Amino acid sequence: xxxxxxxxACDKLFVHIAMLFTSMTVHEFVPDDFQMSIIIPIxxxxxxxxxxxxxxxxxxxxxxxxxxxxxILHL
Numbered sequence: 001x002x003x004x005x006x007x008x009a010c011d012k013l014f015v016h017i018a019m020l021f022t023s024m025t026v027h028e029f030v031p032d033d034f035q036m037s038i039i040i041p042i043x044x045x046x047x048x049x050x051x052x053x054x055x056x057x058x059x060x061x062x063x064x065x066x067x068x069x070x071x072i073l074h075l
Contacts, residue, residue, distance in 0.1 A: 006064060021069060034069065037062040 006013075024030055041056040048055045 006068070017065070017068070020065075021072065024069070030069075034063070034066045037066075 037060040039058045
């Protein structure tokens with residue numbers, strides 16, 4: 001689930017991410033960029049009409065940092 005960017009990062013990145021998460025917790029503030037995602041429509045059935053919106057399901061893609069915050073909060 002965690003991308004190679006995070007796996008291969010230097011220790012300084014983890015210090016900064018920890019400081020960010022701590023700051024967000026202390027100040028009870030989440031940046032607007034963490035609350036945004038991109039929704040991609042994916043057809044439910046390949047043979048159905050692609051232009052029919054009832055045939056779509058939305059998949060939301062968020063940032064890896066946002067997903068990391070979610071993982072930590074759910075532990």
